[in-house]
Amino acid sequence: MSITELMVAMTIGLFITLLATGLLASNQAAYLAQDQHVQVQETGRYAMEMLARAIRQAGYKNLAAASSNADIHPHVIGMDASSLKRTTAGMDAAAASTVVNGSDVLALSYSGDEAMFNCAGLAVIPGGKDEEAWSMFFVARDRAGEPELRCKYRSRRGWNADAIARGIESFQVLYGIDVDGNGVADRYLNASDIVALDDAMTLNGENAIARLADRQSRTHWKKVRAVKVSILVRSAHAARDGDAQTTHHLFDTSYQNAGDIGVMIAEQDMPLTERKRIRKVFTQTIQLRNAGASNGI
Numbered sequence: 001m002s003i004t005e006l007m008v009a010m011t012i013g014l015f016i017t018l019l020a021t022g023l024l025a026s027n028q029a030a031y032l033a034q035d036q037h038v039q040v041q042e043t044g045r046y047a048m049e050m051l052a053r054a055i056r057q058a059g060y061k062n063l064a065a066a067s068s069n070a071d072i073h074p075h076v077i078g079m080d081a082s083s084l085k086r087t088t089a090g091m092d093a094a095a096a097s098t099v100v101n102g103s104d105v106l107a108l109s110y111s112g113d114e115a116m117f118n119c120a121g122l123a124v125i126p127g128g129k130d131e132e133a134w135s136m137f138f139v140a141r142d143r144a145g146e147p148e149l150r151c152k153y154r155s156r157r158g159w160n161a162d163a164i165a166r167g168i169e170s171f172q173v174l175y176g177i178d179v180d181g182n183g184v185a186d187r188y189l190n191a192s193d194i195v196a197l198d199d200a201m202t203l204n205g206e207n208a209i210a211r212l213a214d215r216q217s218r219t220h221w222k223k224v225r226a227v228k229v230s231i232l233v234r235s236a237h238a239a240r241d242g243d244a245q246t247t248h249h250l251f252d253t254s255y256q257n258a259g260d261i262g263v264m265i266a267e268q269d270m271p272l273t274e275r276k277r278i279r280k281v282f283t284q285t286i287q288l289r290n291a292g293a294s295n296g297i
Contacts, residue, residue: 036235036278040167044233044282047149047165051106052286054119054135054151055227059290060110074221076288078173078191079105081261084138084152086161091136100147101170102262103139104191106229110135110290119151120162136161139171149231169232169279170262172250176226176285185226190260194220230283232265238276248281 059075081102082094091107109132110116116124119135136152142163149168152161175194176185189197197220205211230250248265249255255263267275 033239033278036237036239040233040235040278040280043165043167044231044280047168047231047233048229048282048284050119050151050164051137051229052284054108054137055106055229055286056289057110057116057135058108058288060113060116061290073109073216074219074224075109076175076224076227077107077221078175080191082138083140084136084150084161086152087159089159090134090154098140100139100141101232101265102260103168103171104173104262105136105138106171106173106227107134107136109133118153119164120153120160122153122155137171139168142166146236165231165233167234167236169234170230170250170265172230172260172263174228174251174255175221175224176228177220178223178225183225185224188226188228188255190257192259193257194224224288226285226287228283228285230263230281232279232281234274235278238273239278240276246279248279250281251283 055076077091079091079094081099082096082105083098083100083103084091084105085093085095091105094105110124112124112133116133118124118133119137124133134152134154137149138152138161139147139149140161141147146166147169148163149165149171150161150163152159174188174190177187177189177194178184179186198215201215201218203211203214205214228251232248232250246267248267250263250265257263267279
């Protein structure tokens with residue numbers, strides 16, 4: 001071959017190699033994007049199933065080992081923009097400093113029963129007559145900095161928390177309040193709004209202890225009839241072209257509450273390394289299954 005023919009052949013060969021490399025890279029990117037889409041869908045559906053199952057258990061009573069305290073406190077409570085510690089008792093030591101994107105805390109209680117399972121999937125063994133089982137949900141970061149939805153529960157060895165879904169950037173909760181007493185949720189409020197309603201009540205009692213007992217007996221948490229949960233799930237890897245300036249609304253845009261941080265997540269406020277991840281919002285409203293689950297009747 002002449003030098004000219006050799007140069008032409010090399011040019012054509014390089015062009016074909018570049019085309020093949022580009023096609024391979026394109027197919028690899030498409031496969032990664034599809035794989036991450038599936039991962040986000042599976043994570044979101046699993047997390048919502050776990051949340052719905054736990055919410056429907058709230059207020060369950062084991063009549064054979066009923067707790068004497070079962071009617072004192074509500075069985076559905078929560079906190080806005082907070083995170084929990086793994087081993088502290090219940091919601092003690094809740095902190096806003098470690099919260100991820102204003103994520104909320106949801107706590108659900110029910111009677112212990114061998115047929116019941118907590119949010120970690122462990123069978124709930126009945127304890128003493130004053131003990132109830134708890135399933136608490138919150139968001140925290142793992143050692144690699146990845147946000148995850150965790151469930152906190154009490155076992156015979158004490159309190160602990162396990163991760164049930166990775167890549168949960170925000171977890172938001174609204175509570176359906178029965179205003180007129182017909183058993184149906186009329187208004188959906190966040191935890192701070194419910195606490196404000198309790199703070200506005202005129203309490204009866206001769207001393208602080210009596211007034212606290214009156215507040216506990218008439219708290220608006222006992223009027224909760226439904227729970228609306230919403231999560232923002234992100235993929236494990238960047239799998240999206242471009243730097244989209246998307247704003248994710250965890251509830252529909254009709255929900256306007258400037259003080260409820262975390263219900264609106266703007267990608268332009270995220271670190272550059274996280275903007276190209278695939279994201280999807282999952283929202284579900286769960287009716288309380290047990291009659292009077294939130295008020296202990």
